[in-house]
Amino acid sequence: MYNFDFVKPSSIKEAVEALGTEEAQALGGGQTLIPTMKQRLAMPAKLVSLSGIAEMKGVGKNAAGELVVGGATPHATVEREAGDYPALAELARHIGDPAVRNRGTIGGSLANNDPSACYPAAVLGSGATVVTSNREIAADDFFEGMFTNALEDGEIITEVRFPIPQAANYQKFEQPASRFALVGVFVAKLKDGVRVAVTGASEEGVFRWGEAEKALSSDFSPSAVEGLSVSADGMIADLHGSAAYRAHLVGVLTKRAVAAAG
Amino acid sequence: MPKDHGIGASSKRREDERFLTGVGNYTDDINLRGQAYVHFLRSDVAHGKINKVDTSAAEAMPGVVRIFTGADFDGVGGLPCGWQVTDKHGQPMQEPAHPVLAQGKVRHVGDPIAAVVAETAAKARDAAEAIEYDIDELPAVIDMKKAVQPDAPKVHDDLESNLCYDWGFVEENKPAVDEAFEKAAHVTTLELVNNRLIANPMEPRVAVGDYARATDESTLYTTSQNPHVIRLLMGAFVLGIPEHKLRVVAPDVGGGFGTKIFHYAEEAFCTFAARALARPVKWTASRSEAFMSDAHGRDHVTKIELALDADNNFTALRTDTYANMGAYLSTFAPSVPTWLHGTLMAGNYKTPLIYVNVKAVFTNTVPVDAYRGAGRPEATFQLERVIDKAAIELGVDPIELRRKNFITEFPYETPVAVAYDTGDYHATMDKLEEIADLSGFEARRKESAARGRLRGLGVNTYIEACGIAPSNLVGQLGARAGLYESATVRVNATGSISVMTGSHSHGQGHETAFPQVVADMLGIDESMIDIVHGDTARVPMGMGTYGSRSLAVGGSAMVRATEKVINKAKKIAAHLMEASEADIELKDGQFTVAGTDKSVAWGDVTLAAYVPHNYPLEDIEPGLEETAFYDPSNFTYPSGAYACEVEVDPETGKVTIERFAAADDFGNIINPMIVDGQVHGGIGQGIGQALLEGCAYDENGQLITGSYMDYAMPRADDVPFYQVDHSCQTPCTHNPLGVKGCGEAGAIGSPPAVVNAVVNALRSGGHDLTHIDMPLSPSRVWQAMNA
Structure with a gap:
């Protein structure tokens, strides 16, 4: 791993500002990025941790009846708290191992868009909405191929809204x-x-x-x-x-x- | 009634307390004052000519102490091979040089080009990235059969070809074997691959070199199954350091499975660099490095033919195997496909005529050497698979076909040069049928079918040659070392005992089982005895732990040394009780005089030995410490019968192991719980080979399975609960404990059981196939079903 600067903002606004600098990289749960950095395959100058932003964490329901999962919510929390959407909770329960589930986040998974990851299937399959720091993106418009998606540089996934299927x-x-x-x-x-x-x-x-x-x-x-x-x-x-x-x-x-x- | 102490008791593994609470002392826990760290720059191409390695920019990087390249090792020996195989024409094998750091060429991905020593591991790695090197990539040879073609690129330019040797065994028998095939009523032929494996012990390899200028003594701390062997190989052949100036220490070792037997370049480098720099030098392998630098295992491509007469008696067996050596000869590599493989081809059967041909081949891959079972799993797999295929072709029950051909009289001289002392193969098969509930299989098959699953049953036997090995015999076969073991039993004044043994545990539970043997002989508590191992400065000599030899050979040395202790202690006791030595008896830690009520305790005698105020000084020396070397007169021959039941999902090809039973004959048992654990672990590894593990290179020699993302290790949910039984016991006749060894059995016996079961399951689903190559991954099974 090469040296890097590390910041841990406590609000989305601060995070967006921090990501505005040269070679800054958002850090979700780090379950892909940290191993990649340890192998020296990635060398961001600055890591902006999203794990200290309270407003991006947790599972709830909105007025439209959608299940809302904060972008920095770990899989283990979804597994425990997405009871209103059992298929999603069950999916989260089988991602990786306990360490991965307690660190890895839904936002990190979607931002990375690994072609073998589980969450993209749930988001696209549910017709969910990916909410970012500056817009809402329909699932059908979000995924653009292996490891690519509609996110602009510095854009953060703040929450994902899932319509609850029958x-x-x-x-x-x-x-x-x-x-x-x-x-x-x-x-x-x-x-x-x-x-x-x-x-x-x-x-x-x-x-x-x-x-x-x-x-x-x-x-x-x-x-x-x-x-x-x-x-x-x-x-x-x-x-x-x-x-x-x-x-x-x-x-x-x-x-x-x-x-x-x- | 199970025993609660001594031989036969399931004493709890005393070493586990430190392992499980994180206070073990592994090599990476050793940090010496002033140590520097080494990072190896490794080749990322499989085959290439080194034009230039320019370290000047890297030397200027912060924290760099010194950078070494192959040129620094010009006057230094290469890594030696410990076994010379003679080919079928009587010629010695082709034996290439194996420099510590690459010289002139790189020959596999992972071959070390340069070594950076720096103040920290991170700085060493930073500097390694700054080394400028120019390597012309050359065509790589990966496929063994292509490698032996006349126009194939050569791994070693100075050798005649990529063929290390072409071995025939027994060459004189070949005409008779061929004739038997011509006369056979039926011949079954099977072509198969014994898949290449990467051992993956939990603890990666680590080496720390140290040098004391004041005394000119070198010390190497290393992750080794046999520190004395490393001292011998590295001292005598690589670095030219005499034994009395070289200490090798292997503290707690976190698994080895064979891959920590061998002497590696990194060990020699750290020792060499510590002398050159006069400071300690440490290397800790990353897991990625382990994948590309630990010796791999197996990797045979075989054609086996079985001839039968009209009554289904086996009349002859003929095999043709290509065995991958990798780019260089690892320490014991040549012996694995020959003397540890060809000699086992009789299996449990009285096949009168056998011919084994093995072509060992150099390729641009990591060296291949012994891995749990080493040669014997390869022999067992092909034999037990061809028998199952013969049963299919002949329409007979596979168990009955085996029983019909079992060896039943012992001792039995096989046509492949070994003599089985004891065994009872019908007894283990009977026991297997009972514990595996084979009579209930058809009902279970119906139940699986109701759930849309294909259930299959696979049964096989195995035999192995363990307790390696009689030195005079292996010397004739090409071994460049003896294979005895030593033990010193040091009785302290207060009666406690330190047993120094050349066997070295890398997880087997020696610290528990060995004291049980000595305690049983002396009638004292196990807790009074500690095992000392893994240090050439503390243990006189040792050949180490592999080949299921520690108890059979190392334990036997302990018995002999303890017998000497008892003899001397009886002399002392006789003196103390003013009795005749011939009348002294030792029981439950008390010396008594036969026919009297006189007694002295163990501790009184040991105290007298060290405080000899009332002592027969004119007859015997003070002190109570004895050493014995034990050289076995034969191998031991554990055997057993295994049964596996699988379910196959016909839609996806996924195989699940539903039941697994093992009936083993290990001779006498010292600690049944440890034996259970050894068998469980071995079967787990065998299931790993059968279903999951498979090292793959692409045609350019890139390691496709270079991490756990692609190399599938067995996990807890891949294996079932096992039914394990070792109540069938035909004790070994030639070692004092009557033990045979149990460390490798599970890994030897289980792969054919799994494959037999899957083939059986698929055939029950109407798929007319007789073989699938391991690992039986879902995609391979699906492919086979839909071919």
Whole structure:
């Protein structure tokens, strides 16, 4: 790890100011950034910790009935406090290990947008809104591919607003070594239709499976997706699975998610 | 009634208190006054010609003490190989130089190019990044079969080829074996890979070199399973330091699994640099460095053929194996695919004719050497897999096919040069059928099917050669060392005892089990006995811990030394009680005179030995300390039968282990709880190999599995609760404890059980396949189902 300056502001305003300086980098729970820095693959001049900002922490509900998760909320808090959205709490319960869950945050996960992370599937699958220090971004506009998203330099994810679906479930098939999602499928039945979001599989990062959404919107049952398949084109292929295997798992996990969502 | 002390008691592991409370003393806990830190600049290409290594800018960096390159080691020896294999034409193996720091070429990713010594580890790393070097990348050879092609790039330009040796065993038997195949009623052929593994002990390697100018003495603190062997290899072959000026200390060692047997460049470097700089030099491996510099294990590609007659008797066995040596010969690498592998190919079966061919190959990968089981898991896996495949082809029950061919009479001379002293393979199979509840399998299979899962059962046996090894025999086979063990039993004046042993625990529980042996012999409390190990200055000599040898060889040396102590103590007791030595008996820590009520306590005798006021000084010396060296007359042959039940998710290919049972024959048992733990750990590692672990290089020699993000280690939820039994005991006939060793059994016996079970499960689901290569990851199993 190279030397860096460290600041821990207590408000979003201070954090935005601190991030305005050259080579400053926001630090969420540090579960990706710190290991990357330890390997000397990242060398920010200044780290701006978001973990001291009270207004960015916690889980609640807003007037619109949405579940609101502060951007600096650790996964373990979501696991405990997102009881109004059980599929989200359950997803949080299976991210990483206890150390990761108690440090890693939802904002950090979304800002990083690892193609195998779990939260992007929930955010896209729920049609959530990503609220930042200066705007609101619909999930459909937020994710722009592997490790890229709509965030501008210095923009902070302050909260995420999840509409609470009538039924939802996340199925993660773990990569054997890292236990990230080899493929993860989040299915949500919302009042205006079904959304299916897939993580882990595509070289473009998290994506919606439109064909399955259409079928499930008219018939929310596992049999509705029987026989549907996604193309293996553009799927990730590596030591842990071919593109065809990942494409196959998308179908299997979607069916299982629908069955589990009930 | 289980015993509560001495041999046979499950005494709690006394060392665990310090390990579990964080007060262990590991090598990285050692920090010496004025120590500097070294960081190794390692090659990021698999094969390259070094044109230039310019350290001038780096030398000027803050805190740099000195930077070393290969040129600094021109007058220094290379890392030696401890075993010379002779090929099938009677020629010695090709043995390349292995410099401490790369000279002229780099030969694998991780090969050290330069070493920066600085005031802190961070400064050393900073300076390493400032070293300017120019390396022409050369084509890498990774695939063994491509590496032996005539036009393949050579890993070592001064060798004839990448073939280290082409070994035939037993070469004279080959015509008879070939003839038996021609006459066979049935031949089963199987091609398989024994996957390359990275040992991953919890504690990475660490070395601290120290030098005392006043006495010209060097000390190396290191993470080693055998500090005396390191002293011998490094002192005699690398640095030219005589034993009396070189001390090697291995304090608590956090796991080794074989990979801490070997002498490594970093150890030699720290010792060398400490002398050059006259200050201590410390290196602590990062986990990433461990992946690319610890010797790897396994990595065989094998074709095995089994010939059977019309009655399903095994008539001959023939194998053809390519064994990866990596870029250099690690300390015992040549012995693993030969003498630790070919000699085990008979397994538990009376196959009369066997021929084993092994081609050892250099590639641009990390050196490969012994890993838990070392050669024996490779032998067991192929043999037990080909038998299962034969059972499928012949339509017979795999257990019955095995039973039909079991060796039943002992001693048994195999056609591959070893003699099994004892065993009862039907007994362990009977025990397995009972503890694994094999009769209930079909009902469990139906229950799995109701949940949409394919259930499979895999059963196999194993045998291993442990208690390594008779020195005169291994000397004939190419070992450049003896493989005895030493023990000194030092009885103190008050009766407490320090036992110095050349065996060295890296987690096995020696500090608990060894005192049980000595306490049992003397009839005193275990707590009066401490084990001293891991320090060449405190222990006379030792060959270390590997090959399940510590109890069978090290424990036997302890028995011999304790017998000498008892003999002398009886003389003292006889004097104290004015009786004849022949009448003295020792029981429960009391010396008595047969037929009388006279007695003296253990402590009275030991006190007399050191305060010899009333003592037979004209006959014996004061003091009570005895040393023994024990050299075994044969290997020991633990054996067993294992059963694994798996479920396969047919939609995803994911395998879960539902049940695992192990019936082992380890001969006599000193501490059943420790044996259970050893078997549990071994099976866990075997399941890791079978389902999860697999080191992968790309075609350019980049290590794809360079971290835990891609190298899958078994975790607690990957393994089931085990049914473990070691009540079948046919004691070893040639060591005084009748013990066989248990450290590697689990890792040897379990991989074929898992693969047999998965194949069985898939076949029950209508998939006509007979083999899948390890690790049986979900994607591989799915691929096999959908091929």
